[in-house]
Amino acid sequence: QQPVQSPQAVILREGEDAVINCSSSKALYSVHWYRQKHGEAPVFLMILLKGGEQKGHEKISASFNEKKQQSSLYLTASQLSYSGTYFCGTEFSTGGGADGLTFGKGTHLIIQP
């Protein structure tokens, strides 16, 4: 089942903060965040695993609420380069089989100078 992302779009001024949410009706094992700029490939931002482990880079933080099956991506002191579409990808498997990600519809982020 496809995760639900909110908001669908957000416009910020450079330096402002934003939160992007991702929720699932199905139990999650992991949540992955990617950013995609127009006409380009999605770029990995972060993995959040059940149990609290996180892997990622850049100055971006995220949380994973296992009880609520929700994840939030926090973009602080936004820069122009943060503009793009953010996708959360969810993984339901606990390790026994296929584990391709199910992506949400994306959140469009526009950073203005």
Add this chain to the structure above:
Amino acid sequence: EAGVAQSPRYKIIEKRQSVAFWCNPISGHATLYWYQQILGQGPKLLIQFQNNGVVDDSQLPKDRFSAERLKGVDSTLKIQPAKLEDSAVYLCASSLGRVLNTEAFFGQGTRLTVV
């Protein structure tokens, strides 16, 4: 480090024609994915390979789509015959291991337009 290579970048075909896409993953990556991204939506997994074996193809329209990964390296995705609704960007991604705890690297994709 070279990234995931895909070709062609763009393809325009008429409905009912056939088309093939090629993907060369990052060297050493055992897992390869094909995703379909329709305009305005997130990528949708079509098929996942682990080395040269299929792990998941539950969302692949097998009456018209096929994919193979010979020798566990390069992969091709074929559509035959194409329909108008197949217009999308086809993304190939690879990862060292299972996506559960490793990042996936995406290629730039092939933009297919079916007219």
